[in-house]
Structures are given as C-alpha cells and as structure tokens.
Amino acid sequence: MKVPFAKRLACRLLMVTAGLVSGQQVMAADEVNIYSNRQPFLIRPILDTFTRQTGIETNVVFTKTGVAERLKTEGANSPADLVLTVDIGRLQELVEADVVQPVESKVLDTNIPAQYRSKENLWFGLTLRVRNIYASKERTDIKAISYEDLSKPEWKGRVCTRSGKHQYNIALIASMIAHHGEAEAEKWLRGVKANLAQKPQGNDRAQVKAIKEGICDLALGNSYYYGVMLTDENQSEWARSANILFPNQDNRGAHVNISGVALTKAAPNKANAIKLMEFLSGELAQRMYSEQNYEYPVKPGVQPSGLVSSWGSFTADQISLDEIAKYREQAVKLVDKVDFDG
Numbered sequence: 001m002k003v004p005f006a007k008r009l010a011c012r013l014l015m016v017t018a019g020l021v022s023g024q025q026v027m028a029a030d031e032v033n034i035y036s037n038r039q040p041f042l043i044r045p046i047l048d049t050f051t052r053q054t055g056i057e058t059n060v061v062f063t064k065t066g067v068a069e070r071l072k073t074e075g076a077n078s079p080a081d082l083v084l085t086v087d088i089g090r091l092q093e094l095v096e097a098d099v100v101q102p103v104e105s106k107v108l109d110t111n112i113p114a115q116y117r118s119k120e121n122l123w124f125g126l127t128l129r130v131r132n133i134y135a136s137k138e139r140t141d142i143k144a145i146s147y148e149d150l151s152k153p154e155w156k157g158r159v160c161t162r163s164g165k166h167q168y169n170i171a172l173i174a175s176m177i178a179h180h181g182e183a184e185a186e187k188w189l190r191g192v193k194a195n196l197a198q199k200p201q202g203n204d205r206a207q208v209k210a211i212k213e214g215i216c217d218l219a220l221g222n223s224y225y226y227g228v229m230l231t232d233e234n235q236s237e238w239a240r241s242a243n244i245l246f247p248n249q250d251n252r253g254a255h256v257n258i259s260g261v262a263l264t265k266a267a268p269n270k271a272n273a274i275k276l277m278e279f280l281s282g283e284l285a286q287r288m289y290s291e292q293n294y295e296y297p298v299k300p301g302v303q304p305s306g307l308v309s310s311w312g313s314f315t316a317d318q319i320s321l322d323e324i325a326k327y328r329e330q331a332v333k334l335v336d337k338v339d340f341d342g
C-alpha cells in the first residue's frame with residue numbers, strides 16, 4: 001500500500017505546484033484505507049461495487065493478526081480508516097487498545113440490531129455466523145441438541161472441536177458463563193472435555209472431516225464452513241457426512257458471532273469511511289456477503305443465499321455481544337483451569 005499512497009501524493013503535489021488543483025482538493029482524496037483480517041476474495045467484489053457506486057476507491061492491507069498493535073504503533077499518523085475483522089474478540093481488542101472511535105449513524109443504527117453493535121458505537125457487526133453442532137448422519141439420528149448436551153455422558157468419546165483457546169470457542173464459552181455463571185460453565189466445560197474423542201486440534205472443517213472419518217460423531221463448527229465445504233470438491237464429502245444442527249432451539253437460541261467493522265481513531269478519510277460502513281450494512285452488500293461466504297445477513301429482512309437458506313431457519317441467542325465480550329477473559333482462564341486442550 002505504501003508505494004501507491006506515495007505515488008498518489010507525489011502526483012497531487014505536482015499538480016498543486018503546477019496550480020492545477022487547490023490545497024483543499026488535495027485533502028479530499030476519494031478513498032478509504034482498510035486493514036482487513038477478511039480474505040481478499042471475499043471482500044474485493046463488495047468493495048468494487050462500492051467504488052462503482054460512489055467513485056470512492058478502497059485500498060486494503062490484508063493482515064492475519066496484530067491490527068490493534070499496528071494501529072497503536074502508527075498512532076495519529078496511521079493511514080488506516082477502517083478495520084474489517086471477524087469475531088467479537090478481535091473487535092474487543094481494538095476497543096481495549098483504544099485505537100477506534102465511535103460512529104453516530106442513523107443508517108448503521110437502523111441496519112444493525114442493537115445486540116450486534118457496541119453500546120458506545122465503537123464497532124458494528126456486518127455478518128452473522130452461528131456456532132453450530134455438526135452431527136454424523138450415519139451414527140446419530142438427533143434433530144435437536146444444545147451446547148449443554150455436549151457434556152452429557154451419552155456423548156463420551158464422541159465429540160470433536162478445535163482448541164478451546166480459539167476465539168470462536170472463547171466466545172461460546174463466554175456466552176455459557178454469561179448464561180449460567182462461572183461455576184456451572186466450568187462443570188460444563190469439564191464435561192465436554194471428558195467427552196472429547198481426541199485432543200482439540202485443527203480448524204473447524206477438520207472436525208467435520210473427523211466425523212467423515214469416524215473419529216467422532218459430534219463437532220463444533222461455524223455455519224459458513226458448511227457452505228465452504230459443500231462447494232469444494234475435495235471437502236464436500238466431509239460436509240455430506242454430517243447434518244448441521246442449530247443448538248438450543250428449545251430455549252435461548254444458538255450462539256451467534258459476527259464479522260464486523262470499526263473506524264480507527266486516526267481515520268484520515270472519515271466521511272468516506274462512514275459511507276463505506278453504511279454501504280456494507282446495506283441490502284446489496286449484505287446479500288453479497290451471504291452469496292460469497294455463506295454467512296447470515298445482519299440486516300433484518302435480507303434473505304441469506306439459497307444454499308444458506310436450505311439449512312433452515314433458526315432462533316439466535318438474543319444476548320448482546322457486548323455482554324459476551326465481558327466474559328472473554330474469564331473464558332480464557334477457564335479453558336486453562338480445566339486444561340481443555342491438554
């Protein structure tokens with residue numbers, strides 16, 4: 001990103017020197033700079049649509065981790081306007097590092113239900129992902145299940161999951177603490193550990209592969225991976241070996257996490273950045289997210305893609321992600337305490 005920025009700036013300085021543009025126009029570059037954990041193939045088509053509609057260019061730096069530290073180091077000189085990221089944990093890290101600023105927007109408030117945005121307007125959910133339980137078609141015939149069920153003795157040696165420390169599981173465990181209190185959540189987590197077919201390992205898809213291979217009968221995994229696997233010729237048989245179940249439909253609903261966006265404190269292109277945030281929460285972008293990554297739209301009334309809809313509708317846990325975020329630290333400690341990954 002450095003070279004194009006520098007080039008553009010040099011070009012504008014030349015134009016100013018030549019008296020072609022005023023200083024004010026130099027300040028009003030029509031662009032938005034983004035640090036993103038989301039993969040290029042996923043967001044590029046959505047960003048290009050935004051550029052076609054508005055004339056505002058988007059520059060993206062893809063980073064796997066370390067966005068909060070990077071923004072902290074760059075301080076007021078950061079070229080970044082927005083951070084696009086997955087999971088409430090990553091968004092919370094930005095808040096804790098004090099590198100984001102609030103956005104007051106009627107559009108965002110209308111498009112995004114309150115439980116999926118920060119109370120202080122410091123981050124906003126853009127897509128929803130359910131933490132599902134995948135169940136072997138061959139070795140189970142259950143239609144309903146809860147997260148609590150994963151600790152029941154009938155599932156001994158039959159459950160697979162990735163590391164308890166992974167952000168997806170931390171958010172789920174934090175939600176268990178929020179609903180049941182720490183002592184109950186600890187009992188539950190010990191029960192789940194006792195039921196594991198193998199040491200926590202691999203990613204979410206590896207757990208469904210393990211179902212296909214007969215290693216386990218139940219696995220925790222995010223919803224969009226079902227779509228990713230079904231449409232991948234090498235992985236579709238993993239997905240087809242399992243049913244995707246939406247937990248806790250008889251009570252509070254399934255645990256839902258988000259991908260989201262936050263405005264940086266530095267934000268040199270603040271107005272354009274807010275335009276992009278609003279665009280991403282709008283109907284068109286919401287549909288594109290669901291088509292491309294099999295996620296659920298955060299905006300009420302927008303239908304998910306055909307494939308995602310075919311998994312059926314579900315009730316989502318109504319607890320706010322702000323509330324869940326409060327218990328993340330406790331959840332990390334609990335995972336250590338019960339030696340979940342050991």
Ligand SMILES: [Fe+2]
Binds near residue numbers: 222
């Ligand atoms: Fe993921």
